[in-house]
Amino acid sequence: MIALKGVTYRYPGTQRDALHAIDLTVGEGELVGVVGANGAGKSTLCYVLSGYAPHFFNGTVEGSVQVAGHDVTRTPIGELASDVGLVFHNPFNQISGARYTVLEEVAFGLENMGLPRDEMHERSEAALAATGLMDLAQRSPFALSGGEQQRLAIAAIMAMQPRVLVCDEPTSQLDPAGTRAAFEVLRGLARQGGTTIVLTEHKLGWLAAFVDRLLVLHEGALVADGPPRQVLAMAMDHAWGVGATMYARAAQELLARGFIPPQSLLPATLEQVVESLR
Amino acid sequence: MTIIVRDAAYEYISGVRALDGVSLTIASGEAVALVGENGAGKTTLAKLLNGLLRPSQGSVEVEGYDTRSRTTAQLSRQVGFVFQNPDDQLFARTVQAEVAFGPRNQRLTEAEVEARVAIALSEVGLADEAERHPYDLAVPERKLVALAAALAMHTPVLVLDEPTIGQDGRGVERLGALVDRLHAEGRTLITITHDLDFCLAHFERVVVMAGGKILADGPTADVLSKTELLAQAQVEPPQLIQLAQALGWSEAPRSVAEFADVYAERKARS
Numbered sequence: 001m002i003a004l005k006g007v008t009y010r011y012p013g014t015q016r017d018a019l020h021a022i023d024l025t026v027g028e029g030e031l032v033g034v035v036g037a038n039g040a041g042k043s044t045l046c047y048v049l050s051g052y053a054p055h056f057f058n059g060t061v062e063g064s065v066q067v068a069g070h071d072v073t074r075t076p077i078g079e080l081a082s083d084v085g086l087v088f089h090n091p092f093n094q095i096s097g098a099r100y101t102v103l104e105e106v107a108f109g110l111e112n113m114g115l116p117r118d119e120m121h122e123r124s125e126a127a128l129a130a131t132g133l134m135d136l137a138q139r140s141p142f143a144l145s146g147g148e149q150q151r152l153a154i155a156a157i158m159a160m161q162p163r164v165l166v167c168d169e170p171t172s173q174l175d176p177a178g179t180r181a182a183f184e185v186l187r188g189l190a191r192q193g194g195t196t197i198v199l200t201e202h203k204l205g206w207l208a209a210f211v212d213r214l215l216v217l218h219e220g221a222l223v224a225d226g227p228p229r230q231v232l233a234m235a236m237d238h239a240w241g242v243g244a245t246m247y248a249r250a251a252q253e254l255l256a257r258g259f260i261p262p263q264s265l266l267p268a269t270l271e272q273v274v275e276s277l278r
Numbered sequence: 279m280t281i282i283v284r285d286a287a288y289e290y291i292s293g294v295r296a297l298d299g300v301s302l303t304i305a306s307g308e309a310v311a312l313v314g315e316n317g318a319g320k321t322t323l324a325k326l327l328n329g330l331l332r333p334s335q336g337s338v339e340v341e342g343y344d345t346r347s348r349t350t351a352q353l354s355r356q357v358g359f360v361f362q363n364p365d366d367q368l369f370a371r372t373v374q375a376e377v378a379f380g381p382r383n384q385r386l387t388e389a390e391v392e393a394r395v396a397i398a399l400s401e402v403g404l405a406d407e408a409e410r411h412p413y414d415l416a417v418p419e420r421k422l423v424a425l426a427a428a429l430a431m432h433t434p435v436l437v438l439d440e441p442t443i444g445q446d447g448r449g450v451e452r453l454g455a456l457v458d459r460l461h462a463e464g465r466t467l468i469t470i471t472h473d474l475d476f477c478l479a480h481f482e483r484v485v486v487m488a489g490g491k492i493l494a495d496g497p498t499a500d501v502l503s504k505t506e507l508l509a510q511a512q513v514e515p516p517q518l519i520q521l522a523q524a525l526g527w528s529e530a531p532r533s534v535a536e537f538a539d540v541y542a543e544r545k546a547r548s
Contacts, residue, residue: 037446038418147316172443175315177512243447246517253538
């Protein structure tokens with residue numbers, strides 16, 4: 001569903017590759033997390049996958065970007081939009097400003113797709129229900145809190161039912177219950193709906209528990225790709241600026257004090273660390 | 279610099295009652311975290327503290343003065359505020375000018391302004407970015423510019439609205455170290471955060487909010503161990519406390535070192 005071959009991207013007027021020689025394949029229905037320090041290229045990867053780079057940001061792309069059957073660098077964003085959805089890091093940047101209510105905002109993308117009215121209603125309400133926004137359907141998008149706007153941004157893209165969903169820190173402003181709900185919705189879309197999902201996040205605990213596969217970007221390069229536990233354990237041994245879950249840090253401290261035997265793989269989730277202490 | 283909130287309520291023009299009957303005293307030098315679900319009233323409460331909002335009912339006192347008797351400009355010298363979204367705060371053409379704006383308005387000498395800007399930028403790790411346009415920086419860095427601008431004001435009270443959002447592992451560690459240092463210097467610190475691991479590690483007191491009211495208020499590790507109470511505020515305990523609970527412990531460790539100490543003691547007893 002996603003195939004990047006030798007992809008290098010540079011923003012206009014800069015001297016450094018924001019992404020460098022990325023090779024990446026993601027299959028249908030996979031839920032893939034992307035971590036890395038600020039400036040590592042996470043948001044840029046989101047923009048390249050969704051066509052915003054180069055179509056909106058300009059800049060130069062080398063290599064091949066194939067997403068949902070489109071050659072992204074040669075396909076206009078408008079044409080990509082029904083197959084590839086991008087949830088922006090800052091939801092305020094995503095809200096159209098052209099609609100008065102939350103319900104209308106969710107339906108806005110569907111109107112542009114030319115869907116029948118009944119289907120627009122059905123999809124919009126399903127997306128609002130999934131993101132817990134039904135009670136706010138008649139509120140102005142600009143009267144919502146940051147967290148509520150973020151849920152609206154997810155709902156608006158979900159309603160378009162893209163085959164590939166790219167999310168740039170989609171839960172950054174959500175409370176823990178909202179974060180759990182968002183991850184459950186995303187996992188459901190991947191498992192039951194077959195949606196291919198790539199999301200960047202700093203919340204390692206949630207990633208470790210929910211994603212199938214984790215990538216690490218470091219200074220624009222893809223430096224790790226594998227099961228979350230393996231990748232997070234690797235990240236603790238490298239200066240990639242990824243950090244670690246408190247579960248892994250606790251296990252590492254016990255390991256350092258000799259309370260648990262040396263392991264090749266540090267635990268990353270609550271269940272894994274409890275298991276390792278039994 | 280004591281802050282006293284008495285039976286405060288706030289209703290937005292839309293009719294949404296964001297705060298309802300909130301009473302709270304924050305003593306000078308305390309480090310307090312406000313936690314709770316989105317829409318609980320945390321940011322509204324924080325905005326009452328520096329006069330960005332005035333209570334619809336009840337009162338807010340900062341250093342003995344009712345905030346209604348002070349201008350926002352006067353209060354801004356007492357209570358610094360770092361917004362959740364830096365784009366609500368930044369307006370200057372360079373990082374340097376942004377951070378200098380507040381101290382210059384305090385009518386400090388240019389030498390003092392420059393010194394404060396240099397120190398503040400160094401504290402947030404942006405010393406090399408002074409001449410850049412804030413909007414040429416990524417959002418996490420813009421948040422640090424906003425923080426530096428507040429730090430340069432040297433206010434006795436500092437409010438940080440979701441400081442860790444968007445920060446990577448290193449950024450969160452840097453923020454934690456900064457909070458610890460400001461706290462040790464006697465600054466009053468108030469944060470709004472969903473990052474309960476950060477809250478547990480760096481704030482001694484936590485106030486849990488839901489539906490515009492205070493549900494709980496007390497020492498961080500104690501309050502954040504009350505799983506059922508936290509669930510009412512859509513909050514889950516920090517990872518270390520979840521781990522201690524999963525192991526059947528009654529102790530609530532605040533750090534990895536404390537966790538390992540408890541583990542060692544329990545191991546020695548068994």
